Amino acid sequence: MTDLDPDEYTVEELSDELETIDDEDVLQSVLEAEQAGQDRQTAREAVHKRLEAVESGDGVEGDTETEGEYEETKESVGEEAEGEEVDEVEPDEQADESAEDQAEPDDGLSHPTRDKKHVRGLEDGHYEDMWVFCETQQGELLEVSKEMLGKARELMDQFAEDYEDEERVVAFLMGDDCEGLAEECIAYGADVAVYHDDDRLERFLHKPYTEISAHMARGEGSTESTDWRDYDKPRYVLFPATNNGRDLSAKVQAELDSGLASDCSDLFIEENEVSNPVKTGEPGVKKTFQKVLHMKRPDFSGFEYSTILCLDNPGREFHPQGASVIPGSFEPMEPDHDRDGLVVEHEMELPEEWFRVEITEYDQLEAGVDLTGHEVIVCLGRGIADDPTKGMELGLDLVEAFENAELGITRGIVTSSYEFDGHVEEYSKEVRQIGETGQVVAPDLYIAAGVSGAVQHKVGMDESDTIVSVNTDPSARIRDFSDYFVEGDLFEVLPEITEAVESGEIALEAVADGSGGDDE
Ligand SMILES: Cc1cc2nc3c(=O)[nH]c(=O)nc-3n(C[C@H](O)[C@H](O)[C@H](O)COP(=O)(O)OP(=O)(O)OC[C@H]3O[C@@H](n4cnc5c(N)ncnc54)[C@H](O)[C@@H]3O)c2cc1C
Incomplete structure (x- = not known):
């Protein structure tokens, strides 16, 4: 039949x-x-x-x-x-x-997705290497770019051991005169650095940056040396979870028809067995995926972690497996300027229309409040909720007690709807926020009062020499990375610390060198 x-x-x-x-x-x-x-x-x-x-x-x-x-x-x-x-x-x-033929002419607005292009995922594609977008600013690699290269190096070294298969760390970057930065990427752990030079790329512009990244990833345009890769698309790709990196990561991954786990703080590669029929093709069947990038990201305000996997469907593959990485999550490796690596110039026609916005003049905004460079930071969190104005005053009193101190706050305060009296209101603004999306500080002494210690806050302060935290909850996460933990109500504890500092009972040096008191 x-x-x-x-x-x-x-x-x-x-x-x-x-x-x-x-x-x-x-x-x-x-x-x-x-x-x-x-x-x-x-x-x-x-x-x-x-x-x-x-x-x-x-x-x-x-x-x-x-x-x-x-x-x-x-x-x-x-x-x-x-x-x-x-x-x-x-x-x-x-x-x-x-x-439609007889309908009114299209104004381009009534069907905003009509021109949407679909990029079909590969089937039986060939994928290799871990790519890392190395963001630059004012002619320098951002610290997070070096951190991602360090992590990528560690992952791909482990990959080589686990799978007896050497795959590379490939840095990709673009900008005005960035060949030197591409070489620096090799020193920080890349095996290959692909760069695109154009003076119009001095600043981040999402259209050309997206198009160039996708073009590079598909293996197009690397004219100087085309024999260094023979695969369809990268196996993995990392972007920084910065303002520009977030923008770029979503667009490039959409362009490459894959997915993205955003704001990750840990990564590892291992196999994964799943029974989801969408992934296996059959109900009741288990399938093991190899070389899966496990992308851990904080959820629920940083108190739980999810692990995101980007797995193929039968007949439709999702590569590169992509993540954006929270700055400060990883350590860069010690740069080795004698490391061998391949630097490849990328070429591609960049249409003028991608540069319709021209920056003719720019000015540095007033820095606002610079929290870096102070000996002491007193940081207030949502623990002040019972009386926000009073809490703020107590924090400021403690700041005053030191010679060189400033007041910082958590994002918890910035996004709260607390009502502050006029004389302290200015201290509740975002310019004082410390953390992933705020300022990064590393003072001699960091006093965190009513701060829970979410990972997004931690990355902005855990390089401080000595961390003292005051919290009513003895199991608050901040305790794990504090040198001194005071279990107590900040409305009672802060005035006592202020008094002790003013009377000379507690000296900054004594706290910072570890002889300032007990752990509890
Ligand atoms: C993409 C993204 C980026 C982010 N960026 C940042 C960032 O840059 N910086 C940042 O800080 N956060 C950031 N966050 C938010 C972060 O996840 C947390 O929600 C935030 O840090 C929590 O602030 P908190 O510690 O003040 O508040 P909570 O988490 O509510 O903690 C309050 C703490 O105060 C304690 N407490 C309560 N009453 C008292 C009292 N009377 N005395 C002493 N202790 C008391 C409680 O036990 C608790 O531990 C970001 C989140 C996301 C999703």
Whole structure:
């Protein structure tokens, strides 16, 4: 009756195949073959569904069912299915086309996604290496770029040991005159550094930065040396979770038709066994994915962690597995300027229209409040909630007691709806925020009062020499990285510390060198 052997198909493939069959007898024989073979429930359901459609006259010739349309599109794109950009016509659009011909001219606004381009994921693609976007600012590599290179080096060294397969760390960057920075990336752990030089790229612009990154990742345009890679796309990619890095990471991963785990603070690579039918293709079946990047990110305000995995679907692969990384999460490696590595210049035509915004003049904004460079920082958190104005006053009193101190706050305060009296209100603004999205400080003494110690706060202060925290909760996370932990109410403890500092009972030097008191 039919040559179609369902055993040779996953359920997803079989469903696609069934869409091409309009003969009930043939469908019946497929059903019998399935029952005699693997007898998968979902496969049987797919045949029954098709039989119903044929019997009712739906889904046969002239059918506008989405899956059928998709199959046609898939076949018609042929080689584009190997990862090239494809303009796909959505089924609804096709149906509307004739009506549109007579409709009013398109103002480009009523259907904002009409021109959306789909980039089809590869199937049986070849992926290698860990790519790292190295952000630069004013002619220097950002610290987070070095931190990511250090982590990537560590991961890929471990990868080589675990899989007996050497894959590289590839830095990619762009800017005005950045060849020297590409060489620096080698010193910080990259095996290859791909850079694009253009004076118009001095500052981050998302259109050209996105296009160049995707072009590089697809292996296009590296004219100077094309033989260093022979794969379709990177296996992994890291971006910094900075303002620009967040913007770029989302766009590049969308462009490469993959996913992104944002704001990660830890990464590791290992195998993973899953039973989700979306990933395995069959219910009740387990499948082991190799070389999976596990991307850990803080959730629920930093108190729980999720581990995000980017796994292929049957017939649709998601690479590069991508993450953006919170600055301060990893240590850079000691730079070795004698390390061997390949520096590759990337070339690509950059249309003028990508640079329609021209920066003709710029000015450095007033720095606001600079919290760096002080001997002492007193940081207040949401522990002041019972009386925010009073809490702020107590913090300021303590600041006053030291010679060279400043007041910082957590984001918890910035985003709170606390009402402050006028004389302290200015201290509740974002310019004083410490942490991942605020300032990074490393004073001799950091006094954190009513601060829980979320990871986003920690990365802005844990390089401080001595950390003293005051908290009513003895299991507050900040205790783990404090040198001294005072269990108590800040409304009582802060005045006591202020008094002790003013009377000379506690000297900064004594606290900072560890002889300032007990741990509790
Ligand atoms: C993308 C992103 C970026 C972020 N960036 C930052 C950042 O840069 N900086 C930052 O700080 N946060 C940042 N956050 C927010 C962060 O996750 C936390 O929500 C925030 O740090 C919590 O602030 P908190 O410690 O003041 O408040 P809470 O977490 O509410 O902690 C208050 C603490 O005070 C204690 N307490 C209560 N009453 C008293 C009292 N009377 N005396 C003493 N202790 C008391 C409690 O036990 C508790 O430990 C970011 C979050 C995200 C998602």
